[in-house]
Amino acid sequence: MIEKKPRHRPERHFNDAKRIVVKCERELCIHCNTKLVSLPSWHMRKTIQTLSGAVFVAGKGKECANSECEYFRKHYYASGVLKYSLPQSTYGLDILAFIGWQHEHEHQQLVEIQRKLNQRGVEINERNVGKLYRQFLALLGGTIAHTAEKLAATAHEHGGLIWAIDALQPEGHGTLLYVLYEVLSGTPVSGIQLQQAQVQCLIDWLQPYKELPYKVLSTLSDGESAIITAMNSSWPDAPHQRCQAHFLNNLSEVVLPLDTKLRQQLKADLDRLPFVPDSSERLQDQSQSKQLDRTPLF
Template sequence: MRTKNRLNPVESIYYTPEITHCPKCEGKLTYCHPVWRKTISTLKGEFKVINLGYRCENNSCDNHIVYRSAEAEQLSMKHITYGMDVIAHIGHLRFKEHKTRLEITDILTEKQIKISERQVQKLYERYALLLRSSVEENTKEILEKVVEESDGLILSIDGVQPEKGNETLYVIREVLSGTVLAAHNLKSSASQELVGIIQPIINWGYPIQGFISDGQQSIRLAIEKVAPNIPYQYCQFHYFKDIAKPLVEKDRKLKTNIKKKLRGIRDIERKIEESPSESLEDEIASDYVAAIRSVLLEDGKPPFELPGTRVYERTKSIKDSIEKCLDKKGDSFT
């Protein structure tokens, strides 16, 4: 039995082919039938999309192709009711912000996207598949240009595991050009498995100046097996992140202590809301409360952007501003 559609589109959008005339006879293309229609959930809402088919109206033309909109085809993947923007956002949250499946589900739910953990996992796998197939056709031309300008390639290797017990996505990227050379889901992070994805790139024959990784032991062993004479370097970001751990921990405690002292602003908000008349003081107080609330949401990216230090600097600026206002108010009564 077919289940009821869980999506409620806010509007229907019709797409037509980007070309209006037949490529063979230059005859006008006319509407024949809808190629497909489906409801798609995007970051901007839920929409019913109809891709209209057009064909050449010239009966003597032997072109029987039904043309459709390329823009509509790019909105989502086949058999998937979520937009490509949702898939890309899941990839960003996983790889850039290192969010878990549950955290990603909560974030998307807050954006009014109906999704479950299982669906997040499915879309993450689609993202990994797209990443793997995104190696450009002109990769060879790009790499040859890098070799010509820099005398060799610099390869970075990194792995991301979405959840414990799942496959790990390993990505090999050429650092100087930013080109992704390989992306594979591996069930094991053993060095022998990693050799299988590094060796084909070495076999391409391009000179390699060095490898960079986060210091994972299995990656280092794999590089040692296939390229013992090529220099290896520990990623500087990971290096600074490791040596800054004591500082980051103290910064975290600073942030926690400051935020504890700011939790009482709800009482101030209630007093403002209960005020019988909106005075200038109430308006100014509301602005300061809004500024403090924004501080509570403040975050950073250690080790180079410490959130605790940022919160301290912003609260100090707010405190100095309040003191100046109080001094001016005192001067106005003297």
């Protein structure tokens, strides 16, 4: 009788993974307008492989501390973690888009896509390439029954939904992959691939979700005008907020060159200073000096 061996999942270690902690972008409770309080622990954490290397991503949520609020102690999660990967997935959305593009437009087989990803330093097998391709199709396919149930439960718990759109660009191609997700539940709902941002195409894409029987509390996106116009057209009564992560990234693009120049200048100035020994070296020198003082001259 042949003994069946347990399934083996290889352990992967990414010691040089960049560390990213994403905080909930909301400042106030959407119901009572009270300032939200940060939770002490992470609501998720995982290491994600991307085309640019591995990153460790953790999400910190907040909660309403107003005991008089109907939604007291309700948690608001850091939706920004969805920019990096799907829930329960350790592969980045850029890899998902890369697989979809290679299979749909370049007509590459899954094993060929696997080899390309391996050559770029991504540890993945053919089975997981197929799994990610099916997830890519699910994003493009629209709302499934499980997602609809999750949206209904979220609307009942929070009194409505918060819609957000983010755009990804597969490396080396001009097309954009737009992803629609619900913020409060952290649920990716749909995706669409476009050659360029077109307001009417985005409005048509959002039409089925506009007709859902749930109140829309607010919408969220980056500063792309086509996305903002499409969301305001689809949900005109919902306030729109620009994603703070995108906004801060845009600010850092201006500051980073100046910061780099300042660090270079500081390094050049500090390199001219004499070397300062650390405390262990100073203690050692003092000990040797005392021993010399105690040594008899003859």
